[in-house]
Amino acid sequence: xxxxxxVIIGSGGVGAGLYLMRLAMFNPDVSWDKKNNPEPxxxxxxxxxxxxxxxxxxxxxxxxxxPDF
Amino acid sequence: xxxxxQLTLQDAASPIMEELVQFHDHAMMVALAICSLxxxxxxxxxxxxxxxxxxDAQAIELVWTILPAAVLIALALPSxxxxxxxxxxxxxxxTLKAIGHQWYWSYxxxxxxxxxxxxxxxxxxxxxxxxxxxxxxxxxxxxxTESTVRVIVTADDVLHSWAVPxxxxxxxxxxxxxxxxxxxxxxxxxxxxxxxxxxGANHSFMPIVVESVPLANFESWSSLTSS
Numbered sequence: 458x459x460x461x462x463x464v465i466i467g468s469g470g471v472g473a474g475l476y477l478m479r480l481a482m483f484n485p486d487v488s489w490d491k492k493n494n495p496e497p498x499x500x501x502x503x504x505x506x507x508x509x510x511x512x513x514x515x516x517x518x519x520x521x522x523x524p525d526f
Numbered sequence: 527x528x529x530x531x532q533l534t535l536q537d538a539a540s541p542i543m544e545e546l547v548q549f550h551d552h553a554m555m556v557a558l559a560i561c562s563l564x565x566x567x568x569x570x571x572x573x574x575x576x577x578x579x580x581x582d583a584q585a586i587e588l589v590w591t592i593l594p595a596a597v598l599i600a601l602a603l604p605s606x607x608x609x610x611x612x613x614x615x616x617x618x619x620x621t622l623k624a625i626g627h628q629w630y631w632s633y634x635x636x637x638x639x640x641x642x643x644x645x646x647x648x649x650x651x652x653x654x655x656x657x658x659x660x661x662x663x664x665x666x667x668x669x670x671t672e673s674t675v676r677v678i679v680t681a682d683d684v685l686h687s688w689a690v691p692x693x694x695x696x697x698x699x700x701x702x703x704x705x706x707x708x709x710x711x712x713x714x715x716x717x718x719x720x721x722x723x724x725x726g727a728n729h730s731f732m733p734i735v736v737e738s739v740p741l742a743n744f745e746s747w748s749s750l751t752s753s
Contacts, residue, residue, distance in 0.1 A: 458584070461588075503615075508610060508613065509610075510606070510607075510610050511610065511614065512607055512610050512611040512614065513611060513614060513616075514614040514615065514616055516615075519615075519617065
């Protein structure tokens with residue numbers, strides 16, 4: 458009788474955990490390795506998509522016309 | 527601009543604002559449906575036409591959990607879509623700096639050579655007949671139509687906020703910080719807004735006026751004013 462409860466709460470928990478992992482690994486605002494990669498936010502390129510969902514914009518086609526940091 | 531008896535949002539002048547207006551209509555329908563259902567059930571309960579003698583409520587509890595969850599998802603999906611849409615970086619054609627001071631805005635078009643001006647509110651005593659009180663300025667922000675404009679907002683002294691409701695733009699102006707927003711005016715027109723962060727005595731008297739003109743007119747204006 459309680460199966461739907463477990464399914465819904467379980468999928469919510471798993472989804473939250475997965476998103477947390479995504480944030481930890483791919484968010485340019487976090488820095489794990491202070492020696493080799495202290496400030497990853499300085500390495501953002503205009504052709505990368507950083508957010509989870511892009512409605513209209515195809516970031517891979519943007520040109521990179523600025524100097525490197 | 528807003529009328530004194532206006533109930534709805536101002537007419538949209540940018541694609542983002544159109545999306546926001548549509549979402550508002552959608553959310554309003556959901557809210558009205560829920561309110562009328564609750565009101566109806568309330569009248570049934572108060573006139574004693576609704577009663578319950580059940581002890582096992584499993585089925586109805588499932589219904590009144592799943593249905594609100596579905597409604598919330600129907601609200602969340604369009605909302606998140608618009609949120610992500612507003613945040614997109616979309617190759618602006620023009621960059622404009624809006625700097626808030628006490629109690630006026632100054633604008634810098636640094637794509638051009640030396641195009642900078644201050645924008646003070648027109649005092650009511652100097653207001654020509656037919657113009658909007660407390661909304662007109664001496665120098666309007668001119669932008670070309672159908673061009674993505676990036677606005678970098680900051681402040682010189684205290685907090686301000688650069689807001690133009692028809693374009694769906696409101697960005698806080700914080701001293702020492704650059705905030706970026708962008709809009710696209712999809713029709714010619716004059717769009718009014720007001721400073722949206724309390725900044726002192728004349729906070730209500732530092733409006734923002736954006737005038738969108740065809741590209742040819744914008745180019746002639748910018749070459750005229752920057753020389």
